Amino acid sequence: MQKSKLSASLAVLALVLASAPLAAVAEKPAAASSEAKALAATVAAVDIPYERFQLGNGLTVLVHTDRKAPIVGVTTYYRVGSKNEPKGKTGFAHLFEHLMFGGSENVPNFDEPLEAAGSTPTNGSTWLDRTNYVETVPTGALDLALFMESDRMGHLLGAVTQEKLDQQRGVVQNEKRQGDNQPYGIVDYEAQDALFPVGHPYRHSTIGSMADLNAASLDDVKQWFRDNYGPNNAVLVLAGDIDAATAKAKVERWFGDIPAGPAIAAVDAPVPTLDKPFAKTITDQVATTRLYRNWAVPGLNDPSYPALNAGMYILGGLASSRLDNLLVRKEQLAVAVTAYLVPFQHASMVQSYIDVKPGVDVAQAEARYDAILADFVKNGPTQAELDRAVASLVSAQVGQLEQVGGFGGKGATLAEGLVFSNDVEKYKKDLAALAALTPADVRDAMQKWLTRPVAAIRVDPGQRTEGGENRGGWEKAGSPRIGYYRAADADQAAPVSTPAATAKRSFPSVEPVGSFDFPAIEHATLKNGIPVTFAKRSAVPKVTVTVSFDAGYAADASDARGTQSFMAAMLDEGTKSRDAIAIAEEQERLGASINVGAGLDSTFVSLDTLSSNLMPSLALMADIVRNPAFAPAEVERVRDQRIAEIAQEENSPFLLALRALPPLIYGANHPYGAPMTGSGSRAVVAKLTPADLAAAHAASIRPDTARIVVVGDVDKAAAVAALDRAFGDWAAPATPAATKAFDLAIPEQPQHIVLIDRPGAPQSVIAAGRVLPETGKDANEVLKASNEILGNGFLSRLNQNLRETKGWSYGVRSVIQETEGRMPFYVQAPVQSDRTGDAIAEMLREMRDYPAARGATAVEVNRIREGNIRGLPNRFETRGQIANGIEQIVRFGRPDDYYETLPAVYGALTAESLNAAAAKDLQPGHLVIVVVGDAKTVKPQLAKLGLPIEEQAPPQE
Structure with missing residues (x-):
């Protein structure tokens, strides 16, 4: 497909960015605020103590002890991802990740024994730079987990059959179809094609191409295993109820006899720069026009990485981001915006997009979008923006470290530092660098990397121009053979050798588990009668508070579907003393996250915050709950967003099915006969008035239908005192509370x-x-x-x-x-x-x-x-899991x-x-x-x- 003509707006952006001078930006003030001091203390306190050892075969092992629960996170990283795939072999790393769950020579089924032993989760994933496998098991099942991980590392190939290859090939191809079938589902192919030249390791998608997956032979995949899955190319992390001495004996027992494999060759993956701006327009089955701006930038070890990450977060990641405040809230040219950095080891991507508001001239929205980007690159962020971004990013990182295993817990954090940076404590350096950023640092990084030619992609509503069937590989048919080639790019695979026979290995026993001890639940009541359920959890210095109300979108009348969720969405869009921007900025400054929403049976407002900021965070939360303004101008703005969201749901095959099913099985008039997404109908949302929303608030968000759950690093007395200060004087209105007519007859449908x-x-x-x-x-x-x-x-x-x-x-x-x-x-x-x-x-x-x-x-x-x-x-x-469990008990x-x-x-x-x-x-x-x-x-x-x-x-x- 030919590249489209460069738009006038994009040409202006290119000129402005290319000529952007280094503007003066104020540095951080000499006197740090109390929030800055608290954040600095939090960063300084983040620590994952570990011990490290290496087996004779090269397997590197990291051990972190955390005795909060009788579980161990087992995290295995292999230094191989889709970047290592040669021409004609795209999708192999991901395909092999699937094969690794199909059983090994001594383990017929990898999932059955682990699930029976209580592993949660048992999973794996593949990305450009790595493949990983995770399971979190009871302490008594650690030997089982290590036996199984070692069996597929050292005893796999005898169990890989043509039948298993064909089965998993079909699964992977359906995974690709599932992603391609989503709205905007082919944009990632377009972005990688635009930014990276043919042959660059990051050009092709991790899922690969249908042609390459179809061509994968049994010999091909077996050779892939031999080339990449040796213990010397792996990092094993054990985190949780374990110590280094115990771990060393166990790991040596299970992994020590596996021979080393060939070292994985270094990959040449430089940061490419386009020789001129790229622009392309495609059509897809989507509800609104979406405008993308993409650049390739340095990898996660580059000194500019923290600044680029914070800069994109300020631009479009924060609730109070530049793009949100200007394009969505103030000028109302877009209904959704975002900007983010996608980190890779060698070269990363930054991407931003806006969904143009229906009825707005796309050229007008595009011109303003590019002008905001150009201004941000030229002048950088304010100190206040940077402070909010850093507080939010640090708070999120601290929250992740509550888990010992999984894809984002302490095990993965240690492994990624070693695999990507050869530095187990890279997370500390990243947090310190983030906390030390100045606005000038962010400005300089943005100017260095985002003044280069941009890759702009526009997606318009219509029939899909091109599907994903022929996408995802190194190149499309007829593409020139140019760019980066590696030694591994030979068209013929290396010779396949026959594996040597190995002795049969036996499953280890699983030790009995002790009695289960759920965190102690305590109860209290606020001055006005709101019940509080409390549990102490001190793993990280954070607190979760959830205020739930007996409403939910089941409380909507059958002719008012969408009222409850619209009302809930308005709670943080302005109170009688704060507008939406002030609300977003304050929670970010506090390192807090406040979420509002309507589930099927309850409407809720939840808070996740640093323990040191609990009191001011609760004050903000109470204002959102108790004093929404429902300002007419804000209602109109959010209405447009809600209608656009419903249109997007109707263009997503999965969400469309979930919207259609409930009224078919419950009947259109039943409280549960609403679309499962809760967003309701466009016709209802289009006519709701501020008075309607205020009435819904009075009927649903009230102290006599409220319950509060608190879990975290705070004492019960302090938590109750803070809650009383925020909610204790709240009186119920005289009007009746919302009801749900569960007694309505449900039709018995024929199949x-x-x-x-x-x-x-x-x-x-x-x-x-x-x-x-x-x-x-x-x-x-x-x-x-x-x-x-x-x-x-x-x-x-x-x-x-x-x-x-x-x-x-x-x-x-x-x-x-x-x-x-x-x-x-x-x-x-x-x-x-x-x-x-x-x-x-x-x-x-x-x-x-x-x-x-x-x-x-x-x-x-x-x-x-x-x-x-x-x-x-x-x-x-985690706190969130405990809070959800307590909510189920109460509900x-x-x-x-x-x-x-x-x-x-x-x-x-x-x-x-x-x-x-x-x-x-x-x-x-x-x-x-x-x-x-x-x-x-x-x-x-x-x-x-x-x-x-x-x-x-x-x-x-």
Whole structure:
């Protein structure tokens, strides 16, 4: 496709940026504020103590001791990612990550033993610079986790078969289709193609190209393993209930006999500079025009990295960012904006985009967008902007370190420092550099890197110009062979050797877990009667506070869908004493994050803040809750954003299906018959007035329907005193509170299909559902456990069938949503278009067969029973997890020791009890099946199922 003509706005941007002088910017004042001092103290206190050792085969091991819970995060990083893939082999690193879960020579299935041992999560991911695998296990299962990680590191190839390769190839290709099928889903291909020349290691996507994935042979992938997965190319981090002496003995036992592999060759990945500005316009099935600006910038080890990261955050990451304040709030030329840095090891990307407000002249919005960018690059941020950005970034980083494992916890933080920077404590240097930034530092970095030619991409609503089927590889057909080539780029793979036979290894035993101890729950009541539930958690110096109200979007009348969520969205858009900008700036200055929203059954305002700033953060939170202004001008602005958001939902296949399903199974008038997103309808949102929103606030956001949950590093007495100061004098209005008519009859639907056409879609989204007789206040533990066998989990029957056996989907899931009224049961499955009918047939068969033809097996019962018991500590590692758990206790009237009673409940599970629950509630009768897909492709397939088919027109603009 030809590059489009450079727009006048973009030409102005290029000229302004290229000539931007180094403007004078005020440095930080000599006297630091109290917030700055508190932040400096927080940065200085961040520490992840560790010990390091290395085995004779080159495996590097880091050990961090954290005894807060009887769990250990096991984090393994391999120094290989998509940047290491030669021409014709794109997608190999990611494909092999999938193969690594398919079983090794001594482990038939990698997930089954770990899930039974209580591992949460068990997962892996691939990115440009690395591949990682994570599991967080009970302390007594650490040997099992190490045995399994070592078995796939040293004993894998004998278990990699053509059948497994074909299965995982299908899964990966459906993962690619799933991403491509989203609105704006092909923009990343365009950005990488524009910024990086052919042959550059960062040009092609990690998912790879369909052609290369189809061409991958068994010998190819086996050679990939030999070349890259040696212990000398890996870093293993053990973080949690472990010490170095114990770890060394265990790691030596399991990994010590694995021979070293070849060293991974260094990659040449310089920061490219375009020779002239690039501009391209594409069309896609989207609701609004989106304008992107992209640059390639240095990698995460460059001295300019902290400044670039903060600069992009100030530009479009903060709630009070430049782009938000100017384009969304003040001038109202856009309905959404963002800017961010995507960090890679060698060369990073910065990207910004705006969604042009419908009805606004795109050229006008583009010209203003580019002018704001040019001004920011020329003059840099203010000190106040920088202070808010640093406080927010530091607070977020500190919050991540509450977890020992996972993709963002302490284990990953230590591993990434070593793998990307050869410095385990790189996180400390990054935080210190961030805290030391001056506005001039940010300005200088932006001028150095963002005055170079920009890659501008415009996406207009329309039929998709080009899908992702032929994208993601090194080059498109006919592209010139230019750019960067590495030694590994030879067209022929290295010779494949036959692996030597190895002795059979045995599974280690898993030690019994002790009794589960949920954090002690304490209760208090504010002066005005609001109940407070409290739990102390001191792992990090932060506090989480959630104020929930008995409302939610189920409180909307059937002819007022969207009122509650619109009202909630307005709470932080201005109070009687603060406008939206002041609210955003204050929470950022405090290092706090305040979120407002409406769930199905409750409307909530949540606060996450540094402990040292709890009092002022609560004062801000109380103002948002108690004193919203609903200013007419702000209501009009947010209305436009809400309508645009609904239009975006209607252009997302998955969200469109979730919008369509609830009214079909509950009936349009039932409180739960609203679109599952909660955003409601455009027609309702278009006519709501400030008075309507104020009335909804008076009925829903009030002390007599409120409950507060507090978890964190604060004493109960101090927390209650602060809450009393913020909320204790709040009196309920005389008007009645919101109600939800759960007594409305729910129609019993016959099993049928509802088809919504999405022309040209590479995937179909299947969303099926029915209403169960139980509510969230019933004892649902056996039912939820039974659903783990059917569809809730990687090893569930639905997922194993459609993903792992058939390769038709990237993932299938069935969900039981606990609610105050009768609960919904959902099945969600994105599948390749040509297998839509077959996939539905298989889903229905699996549901019928459980338990009629195939009841719960001994292996399934053991996995569900033991995994749930052992996994309890993992489920409540962080403040947020504990707060959510307490909220469930309060909401459904459960006893304070509810979670401590669960081991006995799980221990009593039997095949008979699980089968009975499935027979009662998990059958496909009365299932309404929504399909969003290409009607001309899927309709003939659906006709073969013998079910009634109703066609529903796609939403109209």
